[in-house]
Amino acid sequence: AQSVTQLGSHVSVSEGALVLLRCNYSSSVPPYLFWYVQYPNQGLQLLLKYTSAATLVKGINGFEAEFKKSETSFHLTKPSAHMSDAAEYFCAVSGLSGSARQLTFGSGTQLTVLP
Amino acid sequence: DGGITQSPKYLFRKEGQNVTLSCEQNLNHDAMYWYRQDPGQGLRLIYYSQIVNDFQKGDIAEGYSVSREKKESFPLTVTSAQKNPTAFYLCASRNDRDHNEQFFGPGTRLTVL
Numbered sequence: 001a002q003s004v005t006q007l008g009s010h011v012s013v014s015e016g017a018l019v020l021l022r023c024n025y026s027s028s029v030p031p032y033l034f035w036y037v038q039y040p041n042q043g044l045q046l047l048l049k050y051t052s053a054a055t056l057v058k059g060i061n062g063f064e065a066e067f068k069k070s071e072t073s074f075h076l077t078k079p080s081a082h083m084s085d086a087a088e089y090f091c092a093v094s095g096l097s098g099s100a101r102q103l104t105f106g107s108g109t110q111l112t113v114l115p
Numbered sequence: 116d117g118g119i120t121q122s123p124k125y126l127f128r129k130e131g132q133n134v135t136l137s138c139e140q141n142l143n144h145d146a147m148y149w150y151r152q153d154p155g156q157g158l159r160l161i162y163y164s165q166i167v168n169d170f171q172k173g174d175i176a177e178g179y180s181v182s183r184e185k186k187e188s189f190p191l192t193v194t195s196a197q198k199n200p201t202a203f204y205l206c207a208s209r210n211d212r213d214h215n216e217q218f219f220g221p222g223t224r225l226t227v228l
Contacts, residue, residue, distance in 0.1 A: 009155070032214045043119075043205055043219035044158075051214040090157065094215040101146075101215045107157040 002027040002093045006106035014114045019063075019078040021109045023091035026072065033074045034092040034103065035065055044090060050074060061085070086113045117142045119220035121206050126225045128200075136191045136223045138206035146209035147189040148217065151175060151202050158205065164189055193225065200227045 007022040025031060032051050036044040048059025055067045061084075065076045074091060088110050092103040119140045128134045140147065146165050150158040160173030164183040178197025183189055193200045206220040 034216065036219075041203075041222065041224065043121075043221045044207075044217075045219070046216060049214060049216060092217075101209065101211070102148075102160070102163065103209075103215065103217050105158045 002031065002095060002104045004091050004093050004104055004106035006089075006091050006109050008109055009107065010110045010112065012112040012114060013081045015083055016080050019076070019081045019085065019111065021076040021089050021091075021111065023065075023074045023076065023106060024072055025074060025091070025093045027093055027095060029095050032094040033065075033067060034094070035059065035063070035074075035076050036090045036092065037061075038088045038090065038108075040087075047076070047089075081111075081113045083113050083115065086111055119206060119208055119218055121204075121220035121223050123223060124221065126223055128225070128227050130227055131195045133195060134193050134200075134225065136193070136204055136206075136225070138189045138191065138220060139187055140189075140206075140208045140218075140220075141187060142208055142210070142218060143186070144208035144210055144218070145186070146211065147183070148207040148209070149173075149179075149181065149189070149191045150205040150207065152205060152222075153202050161191065161204075200225060 003026045005024045034049045035047040038044045048057045050067045058064045063078045088108050090108050091106040122137045148163045149161040162181040164170040180192045204223045207217040210216045
């Protein structure tokens with residue numbers, strides 16, 4: 001079984017400040033890990049994904065995430081927040097085969113960027 | 116451009132009516148999914164299909180039905196048995212050739228009056 005925990009359902013940062021969104025996963029097999037972003041009334045868009053090629057993954061819009069196996073974490077960061085980053089962010093985990101290929105999502109973190 | 120389309124974007128129905136949400140993809144993906152999203156909640160899986168003519172219930176299938184007659188299409192019917200159908204519905208497909216990444220449609224917001 002696999003699961004995802006996102007710590008903090010709401011995170012507020014000032015414009016220009018560091019963004020840190022936390023994600024911890026549980027998986028019985030080496031996972032694939034994903035971060036998605038959702039703007040109001042839109043579908044989910046992939047920010048980045050970990051596929052075992054490199055532990056530090058760079059994505060779109062200046063976001064990156066680091067896979068830490070020892071901590072079972074995949075936290076999302078961005079050095080300097082922009083107003084346009086305000087959105088909901090979802091972490092997800094997938095296994096390699098069979099029913100585990102489905103994505104299991106965290107409950108989401110709403111990011112507010114303050115001027 | 117390849118992608119997933121959902122229609123309509125907004126849908127209003129009277130209580131007790133069945134309604135069908137459309138989902139089409141031209142990505143040549145085998146697996147497709149339907150999720151429900153309520154305010155402040157994550158995504159909950161309604162139904163999924165791994166291949167044409169086959170589908171399985173997800174976590175909240177009661178009051179919903181699907182069909183998968185074509186690879187490109189995976190329509191969702193919200194029946195009158197669904198007690199609280201007002202929600203945002205998302206369709207997705209899975210790329211088995213790229214680490215199970217799921218691609219999402221723009222969503223349909225269903226409001227039952």
